[in-house]
Amino acid sequence: MTPMSVEILLVEDNPADVELTLHAFKRNNLANRVQVVRDGAEALDFLFASGANGVRAIQEGPRVILLDLKLPKVSGLEVLRRIKQHETLRAIPVVVLTSSREEPDIAESYKLGVNSYIVKPVDFDRFTDAVRELGLYWLLLNEPPIG
């Protein structure tokens, strides 16, 4: 998988959640161009094209970023802040996909400019539905910014 073809960047540290999310994508035929990073630092490295992922043009970013909030090293909110402060990256839609239903997290996320906030349901059917809907919306229905 080349960075060029990345459509979805999944930032998630929990392997079970990664697997379930990927499974849900697969069921909905969206899994072929998903890039998984396991912590906030890795996400920033990927997006800002530094570190392990080598040279990468910022302009070739993913079409949507699925971001967990509770991440090792750099927190999800910090990642979100960095993305939304960047001149170009801010155009990429960010969907927070988290277990947290806490009011401060939701408020802070929207303040930082998140495009959508989804609480991961425990129930797998609903989880699958949620993943499918956000994939459909952000990848198929939503027109990406011209860049």
Place this chain on the structure above:
Amino acid sequence: MNPAASVQGSAPFSAPHSLRVRLPALISSLIVAVLSAFLWSAYREVKRTLLDVGGERAQVAADQIAGLMAQTAQARLADLRRIASDTTIRSYMARPDDAARPMASRVLSSALGPGEQAVALWDARGSRLLVATGPAGRGAAATATLPDAIAPSRAGLSPLFPARDSFSYEIVAEIPGSDVSGAAAGVIGYVVAYRSPVSGVQTSNVITRLIGNGALVAIGNRDGSAWTNLRAPVPAPGVDLARPGIAQSIGADGPTVGALAPINRTQWALWVEFPQSVVTAPARAFLKRMLVVALLCVIGAALLASVVSARITTPLHALTKASEAIASGDYSRRVATDRLDEIGRLGVAFNAMTVQLQSVHHELDERVRQRTEELEAAVKQLEAFSYSVSHDLRAPLRAIAGFSRILIDDHLPSLAGEAAIYLRRVADGARQMGQLVDDLLAFARLGRAPVQRRPVLPGAIVQEVLHDLRDDYGERDVRLTVGDLPACLADPSLLKQVYVNLLSNAFKFSRNRSTAVIEIGCAADDAGANVYFIRDNGVGFDMRYADRLFGVFQRLHRAEEYEGTGVGLAIVQRIVTRHGGRVWADATLDGGACFSFTVGSAA
């Protein structure tokens, strides 16, 4: 809280109630009362003394004038006796013929005293032999007015008797006879001088000048007849003429004080009187002077009292101001303590109290601040904890639910026997636990979020909730009654949560009825407060367990009968309590339930 408001809320302070006014007024009126009593008694005393003194003055004057008069009369009597002893007179009396008459007449004329009307010679038989008239009684006319007779029963001074327009009296000296040897024997006649006590205006003026202006001098017989003031006849003084001495009387011009003195060797008495108004004039002058002094005293005392009360009320005012400052939270205020009296001590005590209060207040503030910090820390920890629960507890649940579901969906054929059934149980358990965690978090969140009251219409909220719950009962036969729901002050989203939970329960526990009857309404309680209620005809419950109804995770029905986590009513109770209201339930087992709540006042 505004402590200053409570201070201002007390009875308004008005000037007439101030010590600053009342103390001087009290002192002044006390002084006025004391001074009035003192002045009145002093005036009475002075007046009495002045009357005494006036009486004594009259006595002295009367005695002196009476003495003078008696002396004058006796001296004149002695003169007449010398005339009576004169040989010419005696020889004429012995042989009153025409030859001796001119001689006797000349002697008699020379005996005429100043101011006397006449001097006459009478023989022992009572015939007038010769008359010599003075300038006041010259001529035959004057002689005619003389008394026709005398009563020379005894020599000396006669009582006063009326004569012409005035009074007269006689001074009678006996003319001694002589026997052959020449020794005195018997009385052969009398020398009589006729005088008037009215010695003319001049004498009266002299006397007046002697005893003072305004005085009255009167002379008359002791039997009350023939009284004159030396110028004209006057009535006898209204006192007991038999008792000499000081007496008070009512004169023509008001009350008088005077003294009566007898004139020795006569039947006359002398009366000297002063009008009381003249005598007591100094008392009135004294009173006037003292009134001025008293007025000055009162003014001075009032000024002094107002200064003194200002000395008292000014620090009191300062104390009041300082107290008000403290009441409004300013502990920096101190009052002056430079005085050594009680007020100074009060100031010291007040300052000490302020310092104490300040330190206590400070300590209390400090303690509250500490406790608040501790509480805030505890709340933060709780929040961190619930965040962890929210995030970390759900992740493994999601894994359990998710993977067991994948197994069921994708690998069912390769599962042996009852494996699929157990797997479903695993998935159900995980899902249920996820629901529990969600409900628990929702319940915990309720304790933190602020209640934002607003006027709301419960009717609109109920319609909204019924719309949301349509999926739960839409296909059932439900007879729904929504009564009149008056507006109230509540947090709309929280009130909606209450109706969601209570209506969900009503639908849930009535679902095995062929026709569910659910009534939503409002009634007034004994105190007139609105009681909102939701009544159903469902399975109800045993009232014995009613106390467990609103506890977290408390359930009165088995999970396989009626699903649920047991958090819904706990949430309802928490919301209602946070609104200051009350929630309770009435039910019978298998006879339906009625849940009621109040919203509480906005205070």
